[in-house]
Amino acid sequence: MISWKGPLLYAFPPTTLIHKVLQKARRERARMILIVPTWDRQQWFPLLLRMSDRPPLPLPVALDLLMQARVHSAPAPSGSASTSMVKPWLSTLESTCTEGVQQVLECSRRTSTRNTYEQKWTRFTAWSSAKQLAPLDVPITVILEYLLDLKRDRLSLSSLKVHLAAISAFRYTEEGPTVFTHPIITRFLKGLVNLYPPRKPLPLSWSLDLVLSTLSGPPFEPLATVSLRLLTMKTAFLLAITSAHRVSELAAVMATPPCTVFSKGVVTLRLHPAFVPKVSSEFHLNEPIVLPSFYPKPHRSSKEAHLHLLDVRRALAFYIDRTKSFLKTDRLLVSLAPRSKGEGLSSQRISKQIVSCIKMCYKLRKTALLAPPRAHSTRAVAASTAFFKGIALKDIRRAATWSSYDTFAKHYALHRVFEEDTRLSTAVLSSASCT
Known part of the structure; x- marks a missing residue:
């Protein structure tokens, strides 16, 4: 001792x-x-x-008040976990590794995931401290009470699972079930599903036909003279709908050769080499986006000439030409705001451009939207439209960079009325002709 x-x-x-x-x-x-x-x-x-030999000294309230000691050794790799968060969510065995190994282990979670977990853990810590409880030591029953409080705040079941995953990450156990997989937690989540059944949203709140037909005329045409704001909206929407890519991937598209190459009848786009996609397999890393021209010249009819106005290759050529004079980045889509003009658009700003484009098309047509549109819905629309036009599912999966076919079937396939779906009702009603 x-x-x-x-x-x-x-x-x-x-x-x-x-x-x-x-x-x-x-x-x-x-x-x-x-x-x-x-x-x-x-x-x-x-x-x-x-x-105590003197009155207690209160420490100031700050999220970064308690931190691990910094080790002045080799610099941490880009995107590594913050030093203050490395130790709490490592197992006992992992904590015995060197600082460099620990940082690599932390990078098994994406930066966005680590940031989300830190935010959720901070909320749980504040909740526990208010009840004079230690967040690392509270029993499962207390965690259930915390989840119930979150549900009372109208958080969705998926949000509760993110909170659970964050708590599990910080309360790592060497043996036995994790917080997330604990039997009583599993039973509690099933109870929430029965009490609050999930509501399935409308398959689609906006019409692709309406948006495309509006984009092929004024005020989105002619591209040589339309405002740069409208040109940005049209380019962002066409790029999203024809590539079926995530906005995070669109934000990483490079503007200059050899990343953006215009060839006869096609444009090839590449993402920034340092960008890590959501599905970071060898198959998906640095995969080019190849977009063909839509009804290129010469046109054989006025209809072909009109459809050419939706050519994403044409829109990209105009957009790049009109933004090159104030470009401050190597990214394709750039900001027009005075303070950040010429700098790369974030994923959130690209989403806003896409949503604004859909809303403006509906406003011009004096048509009400069924529900507020989401930029991510362009992936579902693009993939489903291609599927119902006869494009092979493997090609859709490759273009949309999904890890499996189930992803499309569960989350993106828009329901249509198939001939098989009508067989029962047709058989029942056809009995009228037999009597």
């Missing part, structure tokens, strides 16, 4: 060990700076006050 007698000590024990630390310090008459939460209802709190 190590003696605590001697020089001034420093301790910041887990909440479950505070009482034992105080008892040992009293037995050995140790002097120390002790960091503990102000939990006046805990049984160790009166003992803490009796042993």
Whole structure:
């Protein structure tokens, strides 16, 4: 047993060990700076006050108040986890690895996932602290109460699962079920599904035909003279609908050769080499986006000439030409705002351009939308339209960069009335002709 007698000590024990630390310090008459939460209802709190030789000093409230010591060694790789968050969500075995290995292990989760988990964990920590509980030590029953509070705040079941995943990441267990897979948690989630059945949204809140027919005329034409704002909206929408790619991927498209190459009848786009797609398999990394021209010249009829106005290759050529004078980035889609003019558009801004395009088309047609449109719906529309036009599912999966066919079937396929769906009703009603 190590003696605590001697020089001034420093301790910041887990909440479950505070009482034992105080008892040992009293037995050995140790002097120390002790960091503990102000939990006046805990049984160790009166003992803490009796042993203190001066009034407690409150620490300022800040999310970054408690951090791991920084190791001044080789710089962390780009996108690595923040130093303050590395230790809490590593297992006991993983925590024995070197700092560099720990950072690599943390990068098994994407940066966006780590940021989301940190936000959810911060919320759970604040909730636990308000109840004078230690977030790392609370039992499953308390976590269930937290989930119920979130549901009372009208969070969806999918949002609750994200919170659970975050808590599981920080409360890693070497043996037994994780928080997420605990039997009582599984039963609780099933209960929520029965109490609050999920509502299936409308298959589609906007018409592709209406939007395309509107984009092929004023005020979106002619492209040589339309405002740059309208040209950006039209280009972003056509790029999204013809590629079926995510807005995060569209934000990473490069503007200059050799990443953007115009060839006869086709334009080939490539994403930034450092961009990591959502599906980061070898098949999907640095996969080019190849978009053919739509009814290229010469046109054999006025109808072909009109349809050519929806040519994404043509829209991209005009857009690149009209933005090159103020371009400040190597990205294709750029901002027009005065403060950030010429800088790359974020995924959120591209989504806003796509949604604004759909809304404006409906406004010009004086037609009401069934529901607010979402930019991500262009993937469902593009993939489903191609599927019902006879395009092979493997080609759709490749273009949309999905990891499996099930992704399309479960989340993106828009329901249509097939001939097979009508057989029952037809058979029933046809009995009228037999009598």
